[in-house]
Amino acid sequence: MAESSTETAPRRSSRISAQARPEAPTKRARKGASATANGVAKSTKTGSTRKRALKEGKEGNQDVDVDAEREQDAKKAKLPSPEETQDAADMAVDEPSAPAAPSTPSDAPKNAIDVGDTLPSLVLKNEKGEDVDTPSLTAEKGVVLFLVPKADTPGCTTQACGFRDVWEEFEALDYGVYCLSADSPTAQTKWQTKKLLPYPLLSDPQRTLISALGAADGNKTKRSHFVFEKGGKLLDKKIPVKPADSPRLALEFINGLAN
Incomplete structure:
Protein backbone atom coordinates (compact mmCIF):
# COMPACT_ATOMS: atom_id res chain seq x y z
CA MET A 1 0.00 0.00 0.00
CA ALA A 2 1.53 3.23 -1.11
CA GLU A 3 2.52 5.64 1.56
CA SER A 4 0.66 8.96 1.26
CA SER A 5 2.54 12.11 1.81
CA THR A 6 0.70 14.96 3.23
CA GLU A 7 2.21 18.45 2.81
CA THR A 8 1.58 20.80 5.63
CA ALA A 9 0.97 24.43 4.63
CA PRO A 10 3.40 26.88 6.19
CA ARG A 11 2.00 28.77 9.17
CA ARG A 12 2.07 32.54 9.23
CA SER A 13 4.05 34.14 11.94
CA SER A 14 1.99 35.23 14.89
CA ARG A 15 4.11 38.32 15.18
CA ILE A 16 2.70 39.78 12.05
CA SER A 17 -0.87 39.19 13.08
CA ALA A 18 -0.18 40.47 16.54
CA GLN A 19 1.00 43.92 15.35
CA ALA A 20 -1.62 46.60 15.96
CA ARG A 21 -2.79 48.49 12.97
CA PRO A 22 -3.10 52.25 13.28
CA GLU A 23 -6.70 53.07 13.78
CA ALA A 24 -8.24 55.60 11.44
CA PRO A 25 -9.41 58.71 13.26
CA THR A 26 -13.07 58.76 13.95
CA LYS A 27 -15.35 61.41 12.51
CA ARG A 28 -15.71 63.08 15.92
CA ALA A 29 -11.92 63.25 16.36
CA ARG A 30 -11.48 64.79 12.93
CA LYS A 31 -14.13 67.39 13.74
CA GLY A 32 -12.47 68.25 17.07
CA ALA A 33 -9.09 68.69 15.48
CA SER A 34 -10.56 70.94 12.82
CA ALA A 35 -12.31 73.02 15.45
CA THR A 36 -9.09 73.36 17.44
CA ALA A 37 -7.18 74.49 14.37
CA ASN A 38 -9.86 77.00 13.47
CA GLY A 39 -9.87 78.26 17.06
CA VAL A 40 -6.13 78.85 17.01
CA ALA A 41 -6.38 80.63 13.69
CA LYS A 42 -9.31 82.70 14.89
CA SER A 43 -7.53 83.58 18.11
CA THR A 44 -4.45 84.66 16.20
CA LYS A 45 -6.56 86.72 13.83
CA THR A 46 -8.49 88.30 16.69
CA GLY A 47 -5.29 89.18 18.50
CA SER A 48 -3.89 90.85 15.39
CA THR A 49 -7.13 92.72 14.86
CA ARG A 50 -7.16 93.84 18.46
CA LYS A 51 -3.59 95.09 18.27
CA ARG A 52 -4.36 96.93 15.06
CA ALA A 53 -7.49 98.45 16.62
CA LEU A 54 -5.54 99.55 19.68
CA LYS A 55 -2.90 101.11 17.48
CA GLU A 56 -5.46 102.86 15.33
CA GLY A 57 -7.32 103.97 18.45
CA LYS A 58 -4.15 105.41 19.91
CA GLU A 59 -3.38 107.22 16.68
CA GLY A 60 -6.97 108.42 16.56
CA ASN A 61 -6.68 109.75 20.09
CA GLN A 62 -3.50 111.53 19.10
CA ASP A 63 -5.31 113.10 16.16
CA VAL A 64 -8.14 114.17 18.47
CA ASP A 65 -5.61 115.63 20.93
CA VAL A 66 -3.95 117.58 18.12
CA ASP A 67 -7.30 118.85 16.85
CA ALA A 68 -8.30 119.85 20.38
CA GLU A 69 -5.04 121.75 20.87
CA ARG A 70 -5.46 123.53 17.55
CA GLU A 71 -9.04 124.48 18.43
CA GLN A 72 -7.92 125.75 21.84
CA ASP A 73 -5.11 127.80 20.26
CA ALA A 74 -7.58 129.27 17.78
CA LYS A 75 -9.91 130.26 20.61
CA LYS A 76 -7.04 131.87 22.51
CA ALA A 77 -6.03 133.81 19.40
CA LYS A 78 -9.56 135.18 19.10
CA LEU A 79 -9.92 136.21 22.72
CA PRO A 80 -10.41 139.97 22.95
CA SER A 81 -8.16 142.12 25.06
CA PRO A 82 -9.46 143.41 28.43
CA GLU A 83 -9.90 146.87 26.88
CA GLU A 84 -11.92 145.47 23.98
CA THR A 85 -14.04 143.47 26.39
CA GLN A 86 -14.69 146.56 28.49
CA ASP A 87 -15.56 148.64 25.42
CA ALA A 88 -18.03 145.97 24.34
CA ALA A 89 -19.55 145.98 27.82
CA ASP A 90 -19.80 149.78 27.84
CA MET A 91 -21.38 149.88 24.40
CA ALA A 92 -23.79 147.09 25.30
CA VAL A 93 -25.46 149.39 27.82
CA ASP A 94 -25.04 152.50 25.70
CA GLU A 95 -28.67 153.43 25.22
CA PRO A 96 -29.69 157.10 25.05
CA SER A 97 -31.43 158.26 28.19
CA ALA A 98 -33.75 160.45 26.13
CA PRO A 99 -36.57 158.92 24.04
CA ALA A 100 -35.62 157.62 20.63
CA ALA A 101 -35.16 160.58 18.32
CA PRO A 102 -36.30 160.93 14.70
CA SER A 103 -33.88 160.75 11.82
CA THR A 104 -30.98 163.19 11.63
CA PRO A 105 -32.09 166.67 10.58
CA SER A 106 -31.45 167.51 6.94
CA ASP A 107 -29.17 170.44 7.82
CA ALA A 108 -26.87 168.27 9.96
CA PRO A 109 -23.59 166.95 8.47
CA LYS A 110 -24.03 163.54 6.89
CA ASN A 111 -20.39 162.69 6.13
CA ALA A 112 -17.74 162.15 8.77
CA ILE A 113 -15.15 164.88 8.94
CA ASP A 114 -11.47 164.19 8.49
CA VAL A 115 -8.23 165.89 9.47
CA GLY A 116 -8.22 169.38 7.98
CA ASP A 117 -12.00 169.76 8.13
CA THR A 118 -13.82 172.15 10.45
CA LEU A 119 -15.84 171.29 13.55
CA PRO A 120 -19.52 171.17 12.46
CA GLU A 130 -27.68 174.93 28.71
CA ASP A 131 -27.41 175.40 24.96
CA VAL A 132 -23.88 175.24 23.57
CA ASP A 133 -23.04 176.39 20.05
CA THR A 134 -20.15 174.15 18.95
CA PRO A 135 -18.26 176.89 17.02
CA SER A 136 -17.96 178.78 20.32
CA LEU A 137 -15.85 175.93 21.73
CA THR A 138 -12.92 176.80 19.48
CA ALA A 139 -13.42 180.55 19.30
CA GLU A 140 -10.79 181.36 21.94
CA LYS A 141 -8.65 178.21 22.22
CA GLY A 142 -8.09 174.74 20.92
CA VAL A 143 -10.33 171.87 22.02
CA VAL A 144 -9.97 168.20 22.88
CA LEU A 145 -13.31 166.47 22.42
CA PHE A 146 -13.37 162.92 23.78
CA LEU A 147 -16.30 160.55 23.23
CA VAL A 148 -17.51 157.83 25.59
CA PRO A 149 -20.07 155.05 24.98
CA LYS A 150 -21.89 155.40 28.31
CA ALA A 151 -21.49 157.67 31.32
CA ASP A 152 -20.47 156.13 34.62
CA THR A 153 -19.40 152.75 33.22
CA PRO A 154 -15.96 151.29 34.04
CA GLY A 155 -14.14 151.93 30.75
CA CYS A 156 -15.66 155.37 30.30
CA THR A 157 -14.81 156.31 33.88
CA THR A 158 -11.19 155.29 33.27
CA GLN A 159 -11.05 157.55 30.21
CA ALA A 160 -12.85 160.47 31.88
CA CYS A 161 -10.73 160.33 35.04
CA GLY A 162 -7.61 160.16 32.89
CA PHE A 163 -8.54 163.49 31.30
CA ARG A 164 -9.44 164.83 34.74
CA ASP A 165 -6.00 164.02 36.11
CA VAL A 166 -4.16 165.90 33.30
CA TRP A 167 -6.81 168.55 32.68
CA GLU A 168 -4.61 171.37 33.98
CA GLU A 169 -1.87 170.40 31.51
CA PHE A 170 -4.31 170.81 28.62
CA GLU A 171 -5.39 174.19 30.01
CA ALA A 172 -1.76 175.29 30.27
CA LEU A 173 -1.36 174.51 26.57
CA ASP A 174 -4.47 176.63 25.83
CA TYR A 175 -6.71 173.66 25.02
CA GLY A 176 -10.11 173.08 26.57
CA VAL A 177 -11.41 169.58 27.30
CA TYR A 178 -14.98 168.42 26.65
CA CYS A 179 -16.65 165.05 27.03
CA LEU A 180 -19.29 164.10 24.45
CA SER A 181 -21.83 161.28 24.83
CA ALA A 182 -25.43 160.37 24.06
CA ASP A 183 -26.36 160.53 27.77
CA SER A 184 -28.89 163.02 29.11
CA PRO A 185 -27.64 166.15 30.95
CA THR A 186 -29.05 164.68 34.17
CA ALA A 187 -26.97 161.49 33.85
CA GLN A 188 -23.91 163.54 32.97
CA THR A 189 -24.33 165.81 35.99
CA LYS A 190 -24.51 162.83 38.35
CA TRP A 191 -21.36 161.36 36.80
CA GLN A 192 -19.53 164.69 36.88
CA THR A 193 -20.35 165.18 40.57
CA LYS A 194 -19.49 161.60 41.49
CA LYS A 195 -16.06 161.64 39.80
CA LEU A 196 -15.22 165.35 40.26
CA LEU A 197 -14.82 165.96 36.53
CA PRO A 198 -13.61 169.58 36.06
CA TYR A 199 -14.56 169.98 32.39
CA PRO A 200 -17.97 170.36 30.67
CA LEU A 201 -19.93 167.38 29.31
CA LEU A 202 -21.95 167.69 26.10
CA SER A 203 -25.16 165.74 25.51
CA ASP A 204 -25.88 164.44 22.00
CA PRO A 205 -28.84 162.01 22.36
CA GLN A 206 -29.54 162.00 18.62
CA ARG A 207 -25.84 161.34 17.94
CA THR A 208 -25.79 164.17 15.40
CA LEU A 209 -22.29 165.42 16.20
CA ILE A 210 -21.14 161.90 17.09
CA SER A 211 -22.16 160.76 13.60
CA ALA A 212 -20.51 163.78 11.98
CA LEU A 213 -17.28 162.83 13.72
CA GLY A 214 -17.55 159.28 12.38
CA ALA A 215 -17.94 157.75 15.85
CA ALA A 216 -21.50 156.45 15.57
CA ASP A 217 -21.96 152.69 15.39
CA GLY A 218 -25.68 152.23 14.89
CA ASN A 219 -27.20 153.03 18.27
CA LYS A 220 -23.75 153.00 19.92
CA THR A 221 -20.84 155.40 20.31
CA LYS A 222 -17.25 154.45 19.55
CA ARG A 223 -14.70 155.45 22.16
CA SER A 224 -12.52 158.11 20.56
CA HIS A 225 -11.05 161.61 20.82
CA PHE A 226 -10.54 164.57 18.48
CA VAL A 227 -8.14 167.52 18.67
CA PHE A 228 -9.25 170.83 17.13
CA GLU A 229 -7.06 173.90 16.91
CA LYS A 230 -8.28 177.41 17.68
CA GLY A 231 -10.71 178.28 14.89
CA GLY A 232 -12.09 174.74 14.63
CA LYS A 233 -9.81 172.86 12.22
CA LEU A 234 -9.43 169.16 13.03
CA LEU A 235 -5.79 168.31 13.68
CA ASP A 236 -5.93 164.73 14.97
CA LYS A 237 -8.38 161.93 15.70
CA LYS A 238 -8.13 158.53 17.35
CA ILE A 239 -11.03 156.18 16.70
CA PRO A 240 -11.30 153.78 18.36
CA VAL A 241 -8.95 154.29 21.29
CA LYS A 242 -8.32 152.50 24.60
CA PRO A 243 -9.67 154.23 27.73
CA ALA A 244 -6.30 154.59 29.48
CA ASP A 245 -4.47 155.63 26.29
CA SER A 246 -6.83 158.40 25.18
CA PRO A 247 -5.69 161.21 27.56
CA ARG A 248 -2.02 160.40 27.12
CA LEU A 249 -2.16 160.26 23.32
CA ALA A 250 -4.09 163.54 23.08
CA LEU A 251 -1.64 165.32 25.39
CA GLU A 252 1.38 163.92 23.55
CA PHE A 253 -0.01 165.12 20.23
CA ILE A 254 -0.61 168.67 21.49
CA ASN A 255 2.83 168.80 23.12
CA GLY A 256 4.28 167.71 19.78
CA LEU A 257 2.68 170.70 18.04
CA ALA A 258 4.71 173.08 20.20
CA ASN A 259 8.04 171.41 19.36
Whole structure:
Protein backbone atom coordinates (compact mmCIF):
# COMPACT_ATOMS: atom_id res chain seq x y z
CA MET A 1 0.00 0.00 0.00
CA ALA A 2 1.53 3.23 -1.11
CA GLU A 3 2.52 5.64 1.56
CA SER A 4 0.66 8.96 1.26
CA SER A 5 2.54 12.11 1.81
CA THR A 6 0.70 14.96 3.23
CA GLU A 7 2.21 18.45 2.81
CA THR A 8 1.58 20.80 5.63
CA ALA A 9 0.97 24.43 4.63
CA PRO A 10 3.40 26.88 6.19
CA ARG A 11 2.00 28.77 9.17
CA ARG A 12 2.07 32.54 9.23
CA SER A 13 4.05 34.14 11.94
CA SER A 14 1.99 35.23 14.89
CA ARG A 15 4.11 38.32 15.18
CA ILE A 16 2.70 39.78 12.05
CA SER A 17 -0.87 39.19 13.08
CA ALA A 18 -0.18 40.47 16.54
CA GLN A 19 1.00 43.92 15.35
CA ALA A 20 -1.62 46.60 15.96
CA ARG A 21 -2.79 48.49 12.97
CA PRO A 22 -3.10 52.25 13.28
CA GLU A 23 -6.70 53.07 13.78
CA ALA A 24 -8.24 55.60 11.44
CA PRO A 25 -9.41 58.71 13.26
CA THR A 26 -13.07 58.76 13.95
CA LYS A 27 -15.35 61.41 12.51
CA ARG A 28 -15.71 63.08 15.92
CA ALA A 29 -11.92 63.25 16.36
CA ARG A 30 -11.48 64.79 12.93
CA LYS A 31 -14.13 67.39 13.74
CA GLY A 32 -12.47 68.25 17.07
CA ALA A 33 -9.09 68.69 15.48
CA SER A 34 -10.56 70.94 12.82
CA ALA A 35 -12.31 73.02 15.45
CA THR A 36 -9.09 73.36 17.44
CA ALA A 37 -7.18 74.49 14.37
CA ASN A 38 -9.86 77.00 13.47
CA GLY A 39 -9.87 78.26 17.06
CA VAL A 40 -6.13 78.85 17.01
CA ALA A 41 -6.38 80.63 13.69
CA LYS A 42 -9.31 82.70 14.89
CA SER A 43 -7.53 83.58 18.11
CA THR A 44 -4.45 84.66 16.20
CA LYS A 45 -6.56 86.72 13.83
CA THR A 46 -8.49 88.30 16.69
CA GLY A 47 -5.29 89.18 18.50
CA SER A 48 -3.89 90.85 15.39
CA THR A 49 -7.13 92.72 14.86
CA ARG A 50 -7.16 93.84 18.46
CA LYS A 51 -3.59 95.09 18.27
CA ARG A 52 -4.36 96.93 15.06
CA ALA A 53 -7.49 98.45 16.62
CA LEU A 54 -5.54 99.55 19.68
CA LYS A 55 -2.90 101.11 17.48
CA GLU A 56 -5.46 102.86 15.33
CA GLY A 57 -7.32 103.97 18.45
CA LYS A 58 -4.15 105.41 19.91
CA GLU A 59 -3.38 107.22 16.68
CA GLY A 60 -6.97 108.42 16.56
CA ASN A 61 -6.68 109.75 20.09
CA GLN A 62 -3.50 111.53 19.10
CA ASP A 63 -5.31 113.10 16.16
CA VAL A 64 -8.14 114.17 18.47
CA ASP A 65 -5.61 115.63 20.93
CA VAL A 66 -3.95 117.58 18.12
CA ASP A 67 -7.30 118.85 16.85
CA ALA A 68 -8.30 119.85 20.38
CA GLU A 69 -5.04 121.75 20.87
CA ARG A 70 -5.46 123.53 17.55
CA GLU A 71 -9.04 124.48 18.43
CA GLN A 72 -7.92 125.75 21.84
CA ASP A 73 -5.11 127.80 20.26
CA ALA A 74 -7.58 129.27 17.78
CA LYS A 75 -9.91 130.26 20.61
CA LYS A 76 -7.04 131.87 22.51
CA ALA A 77 -6.03 133.81 19.40
CA LYS A 78 -9.56 135.18 19.10
CA LEU A 79 -9.92 136.21 22.72
CA PRO A 80 -10.41 139.97 22.95
CA SER A 81 -8.16 142.12 25.06
CA PRO A 82 -9.46 143.41 28.43
CA GLU A 83 -9.90 146.87 26.88
CA GLU A 84 -11.92 145.47 23.98
CA THR A 85 -14.04 143.47 26.39
CA GLN A 86 -14.69 146.56 28.49
CA ASP A 87 -15.56 148.64 25.42
CA ALA A 88 -18.03 145.97 24.34
CA ALA A 89 -19.55 145.98 27.82
CA ASP A 90 -19.80 149.78 27.84
CA MET A 91 -21.38 149.88 24.40
CA ALA A 92 -23.79 147.09 25.30
CA VAL A 93 -25.46 149.39 27.82
CA ASP A 94 -25.04 152.50 25.70
CA GLU A 95 -28.67 153.43 25.22
CA PRO A 96 -29.69 157.10 25.05
CA SER A 97 -31.43 158.26 28.19
CA ALA A 98 -33.75 160.45 26.13
CA PRO A 99 -36.57 158.92 24.04
CA ALA A 100 -35.62 157.62 20.63
CA ALA A 101 -35.16 160.58 18.32
CA PRO A 102 -36.30 160.93 14.70
CA SER A 103 -33.88 160.75 11.82
CA THR A 104 -30.98 163.19 11.63
CA PRO A 105 -32.09 166.67 10.58
CA SER A 106 -31.45 167.51 6.94
CA ASP A 107 -29.17 170.44 7.82
CA ALA A 108 -26.87 168.27 9.96
CA PRO A 109 -23.59 166.95 8.47
CA LYS A 110 -24.03 163.54 6.89
CA ASN A 111 -20.39 162.69 6.13
CA ALA A 112 -17.74 162.15 8.77
CA ILE A 113 -15.15 164.88 8.94
CA ASP A 114 -11.47 164.19 8.49
CA VAL A 115 -8.23 165.89 9.47
CA GLY A 116 -8.22 169.38 7.98
CA ASP A 117 -12.00 169.76 8.13
CA THR A 118 -13.82 172.15 10.45
CA LEU A 119 -15.84 171.29 13.55
CA PRO A 120 -19.52 171.17 12.46
CA SER A 121 -21.78 173.99 13.64
CA LEU A 122 -24.43 172.49 15.92
CA VAL A 123 -26.27 173.34 19.11
CA LEU A 124 -26.06 170.80 21.94
CA LYS A 125 -26.91 170.77 25.64
CA ASN A 126 -24.24 170.69 28.33
CA GLU A 127 -24.56 168.84 31.64
CA LYS A 128 -26.46 171.81 33.05
CA GLY A 129 -29.05 171.72 30.28
CA GLU A 130 -27.68 174.93 28.71
CA ASP A 131 -27.41 175.40 24.96
CA VAL A 132 -23.88 175.24 23.57
CA ASP A 133 -23.04 176.39 20.05
CA THR A 134 -20.15 174.15 18.95
CA PRO A 135 -18.26 176.89 17.02
CA SER A 136 -17.96 178.78 20.32
CA LEU A 137 -15.85 175.93 21.73
CA THR A 138 -12.92 176.80 19.48
CA ALA A 139 -13.42 180.55 19.30
CA GLU A 140 -10.79 181.36 21.94
CA LYS A 141 -8.65 178.21 22.22
CA GLY A 142 -8.09 174.74 20.92
CA VAL A 143 -10.33 171.87 22.02
CA VAL A 144 -9.97 168.20 22.88
CA LEU A 145 -13.31 166.47 22.42
CA PHE A 146 -13.37 162.92 23.78
CA LEU A 147 -16.30 160.55 23.23
CA VAL A 148 -17.51 157.83 25.59
CA PRO A 149 -20.07 155.05 24.98
CA LYS A 150 -21.89 155.40 28.31
CA ALA A 151 -21.49 157.67 31.32
CA ASP A 152 -20.47 156.13 34.62
CA THR A 153 -19.40 152.75 33.22
CA PRO A 154 -15.96 151.29 34.04
CA GLY A 155 -14.14 151.93 30.75
CA CYS A 156 -15.66 155.37 30.30
CA THR A 157 -14.81 156.31 33.88
CA THR A 158 -11.19 155.29 33.27
CA GLN A 159 -11.05 157.55 30.21
CA ALA A 160 -12.85 160.47 31.88
CA CYS A 161 -10.73 160.33 35.04
CA GLY A 162 -7.61 160.16 32.89
CA PHE A 163 -8.54 163.49 31.30
CA ARG A 164 -9.44 164.83 34.74
CA ASP A 165 -6.00 164.02 36.11
CA VAL A 166 -4.16 165.90 33.30
CA TRP A 167 -6.81 168.55 32.68
CA GLU A 168 -4.61 171.37 33.98
CA GLU A 169 -1.87 170.40 31.51
CA PHE A 170 -4.31 170.81 28.62
CA GLU A 171 -5.39 174.19 30.01
CA ALA A 172 -1.76 175.29 30.27
CA LEU A 173 -1.36 174.51 26.57
CA ASP A 174 -4.47 176.63 25.83
CA TYR A 175 -6.71 173.66 25.02
CA GLY A 176 -10.11 173.08 26.57
CA VAL A 177 -11.41 169.58 27.30
CA TYR A 178 -14.98 168.42 26.65
CA CYS A 179 -16.65 165.05 27.03
CA LEU A 180 -19.29 164.10 24.45
CA SER A 181 -21.83 161.28 24.83
CA ALA A 182 -25.43 160.37 24.06
CA ASP A 183 -26.36 160.53 27.77
CA SER A 184 -28.89 163.02 29.11
CA PRO A 185 -27.64 166.15 30.95
CA THR A 186 -29.05 164.68 34.17
CA ALA A 187 -26.97 161.49 33.85
CA GLN A 188 -23.91 163.54 32.97
CA THR A 189 -24.33 165.81 35.99
CA LYS A 190 -24.51 162.83 38.35
CA TRP A 191 -21.36 161.36 36.80
CA GLN A 192 -19.53 164.69 36.88
CA THR A 193 -20.35 165.18 40.57
CA LYS A 194 -19.49 161.60 41.49
CA LYS A 195 -16.06 161.64 39.80
CA LEU A 196 -15.22 165.35 40.26
CA LEU A 197 -14.82 165.96 36.53
CA PRO A 198 -13.61 169.58 36.06
CA TYR A 199 -14.56 169.98 32.39
CA PRO A 200 -17.97 170.36 30.67
CA LEU A 201 -19.93 167.38 29.31
CA LEU A 202 -21.95 167.69 26.10
CA SER A 203 -25.16 165.74 25.51
CA ASP A 204 -25.88 164.44 22.00
CA PRO A 205 -28.84 162.01 22.36
CA GLN A 206 -29.54 162.00 18.62
CA ARG A 207 -25.84 161.34 17.94
CA THR A 208 -25.79 164.17 15.40
CA LEU A 209 -22.29 165.42 16.20
CA ILE A 210 -21.14 161.90 17.09
CA SER A 211 -22.16 160.76 13.60
CA ALA A 212 -20.51 163.78 11.98
CA LEU A 213 -17.28 162.83 13.72
CA GLY A 214 -17.55 159.28 12.38
CA ALA A 215 -17.94 157.75 15.85
CA ALA A 216 -21.50 156.45 15.57
CA ASP A 217 -21.96 152.69 15.39
CA GLY A 218 -25.68 152.23 14.89
CA ASN A 219 -27.20 153.03 18.27
CA LYS A 220 -23.75 153.00 19.92
CA THR A 221 -20.84 155.40 20.31
CA LYS A 222 -17.25 154.45 19.55
CA ARG A 223 -14.70 155.45 22.16
CA SER A 224 -12.52 158.11 20.56
CA HIS A 225 -11.05 161.61 20.82
CA PHE A 226 -10.54 164.57 18.48
CA VAL A 227 -8.14 167.52 18.67
CA PHE A 228 -9.25 170.83 17.13
CA GLU A 229 -7.06 173.90 16.91
CA LYS A 230 -8.28 177.41 17.68
CA GLY A 231 -10.71 178.28 14.89
CA GLY A 232 -12.09 174.74 14.63
CA LYS A 233 -9.81 172.86 12.22
CA LEU A 234 -9.43 169.16 13.03
CA LEU A 235 -5.79 168.31 13.68
CA ASP A 236 -5.93 164.73 14.97
CA LYS A 237 -8.38 161.93 15.70
CA LYS A 238 -8.13 158.53 17.35
CA ILE A 239 -11.03 156.18 16.70
CA PRO A 240 -11.30 153.78 18.36
CA VAL A 241 -8.95 154.29 21.29
CA LYS A 242 -8.32 152.50 24.60
CA PRO A 243 -9.67 154.23 27.73
CA ALA A 244 -6.30 154.59 29.48
CA ASP A 245 -4.47 155.63 26.29
CA SER A 246 -6.83 158.40 25.18
CA PRO A 247 -5.69 161.21 27.56
CA ARG A 248 -2.02 160.40 27.12
CA LEU A 249 -2.16 160.26 23.32
CA ALA A 250 -4.09 163.54 23.08
CA LEU A 251 -1.64 165.32 25.39
CA GLU A 252 1.38 163.92 23.55
CA PHE A 253 -0.01 165.12 20.23
CA ILE A 254 -0.61 168.67 21.49
CA ASN A 255 2.83 168.80 23.12
CA GLY A 256 4.28 167.71 19.78
CA LEU A 257 2.68 170.70 18.04
CA ALA A 258 4.71 173.08 20.20
CA ASN A 259 8.04 171.41 19.36
